[in-house]
Amino acid sequence: RKEVEQDPGPFNVPEGATVAFNCTYSNSASQSFFWYRQDCRKEPKLLMSVYSSGNEDGRFTAQLNRASQYISLLIRDSKLSDSATYLCVVNIGNYGQNFVFGPGTRLSVLP
Amino acid sequence: DGGITQSPKYLFRKEGQNVTLSCEQNLNHDAMYWYRQDPGQGLRLIYYSQIVNDFQKGDIAEGYSVSREKKESFPLTVTSAQKNPTAFYLCASSIWVGQSNQPQHFGDGTRLSIL
Numbered sequence: 570r571k572e573v574e575q576d577p578g579p580f581n582v583p584e585g586a587t588v589a590f591n592c593t594y595s596n597s598a599s600q601s602f603f604w605y606r607q608d609c610r611k612e613p614k615l616l617m618s619v620y621s622s623g624n625e626d627g628r629f630t631a632q633l634n635r636a637s638q639y640i641s642l643l644i645r646d647s648k649l650s651d652s653a654t655y656l657c658v659v660n661i662g663n664y665g666q667n668f669v670f671g672p673g674t675r676l677s678v679l680p
Numbered sequence: 681d682g683g684i685t686q687s688p689k690y691l692f693r694k695e696g697q698n699v700t701l702s703c704e705q706n707l708n709h710d711a712m713y714w715y716r717q718d719p720g721q722g723l724r725l726i727y728y729s730q731i732v733n734d735f736q737k738g739d740i741a742e743g744y745s746v747s748r749e750k751k752e753s754f755p756l757t758v759t760s761a762q763k764n765p766t767a768f769y770l771c772a773s774s775i776w777v778g779q780s781n782q783p784q785h786f787g788d789g790t791r792l793s794i795l
Contacts, residue, residue: 601783
């Protein structure tokens with residue numbers, strides 16, 4: 570089982586739709602969680618950290634379920650500019666290879 | 681502005697040649713990382729360094745070498761032993777490992793191709 574798993578998609582949704590991505594992780598000692606966005610042929614950029622109580626940033630909502638070891642990202646009112654690959658990243662807190670990346674979920678928002 | 685600078689943006693390597701990719705950060709981060717990304721694939725860790733003068737192999741270190749002589753700099757050399765070097769190379773940094781709630785920050789990458 571991979572350490573961090575995501576549905577690769579692609580998710581093709583119309584503008585204005587609500588879309589949700591899930592990510593599961595295998596290491597129960599994981600300490601912190603992040604969602605990154607990566608545009609085609611660009612570097613990953615931090616979208617938001619994920620806090621235990623859940624958090625929201627505009628149209629984006631992230632949630633964490635430690636008991637089931639998954640995190641989610643909800644995008645409301647999708648825009649064309651939201652088209653990208655969304656990477657789930659887990660910090661397992663060890664000294665060393667502490668950041669573990671999921672393979673990413675590709676989103677295409679269609680006009 | 682604080683950030684991570686990678687250079688060059690594009691690099692071409694001849695057969696049998698070693699090339700070095702530069703990564704500099706002014707974020708005062710302790711940890712630095714090199715990743716490789718192939719088209720349509722996820723990030724794979726090549727090397728990482730948590731402190732100056734120390735670095736460790738990641739998942740795909742063969743054919744690569746690094747140094748960490750200064751906190752700000754973590755250059756990656758792609759040696760002739762790396763038979764399939766064509767990829768997008770990303771450098772990242774993060775604050776010290778004890779503060780694990782801090783994310784990584786990425787440079788804008790170097791695209792390496794074989795001539």
